[in-house]
Amino acid sequence: MFAVRGAGAVTRLERDGVRWPLGARTYKSVLLVHIASAGAWLGIDIVMGVLVFTALLTPDDRIKALSFQALELFAPRTLFATGAVCLITGVVLGLGSRYGLVRYWWVAAKLALNVVLTALVPLALSPGVSEAAERARRFVTGAPATLAVGDLIFPPIVSPAALLVAMALAVFKPWGRIPWKRAQPPPTRRPQLDTEGA
């Protein structure tokens, strides 16, 4: 459907600048995994929000401690996995279509959001969650421990908001192409015409 067969023939995909031409079925399968991973990522963010806001709002310290421990059990690893799958499949879709990776604003913006959100999991979320879970374990053993939510309030607000923006970018595809300047060919020297005395 996509390829024009024949020796030396330029396929439509090649003409559109597609890096990794994929068959229609393969492209749709990757798109399916991409959409599923984005949906799972948002779902995990929502469960993370339920646990963090429960810890914030409940007056019961045992439930706070339980929320922190549940958060440590499921959130960082699953968030990193869904973020990585979404990123890898997104890159395959970009290179396997005329959208590219930095050819359209909406794809480049999604790429940046995906990289930042996924990197923040091991760099910021995971240490914060481990520290809160450690305080919860101390509380459970009867040792003195505070159960404040602190900065853990931000991930369940920032991450789903950014994912919804990325989803809107995927659906509406706004802003068009990035106007990369093409390399200008060197100016051709015009032959010197000897006009003197003409």
Ligand code: HEM
């Ligand atoms: C931030 C996380 C991301 C989310 C939540 C997300 C979400 C989505 C969704 C929901 C679609 C389906 C849109 C539709 O079929 O109408 C989609 C398609 C797509 N995404 Fe992503 N995406 C993300 C990251 C990326 C990345 C990092 C790239 C590439 C660098 C990418 C490139 C694409 C491309 C090329 C399509 C196919 C569009 C089409 O064929 O119509 N996405 N994305």
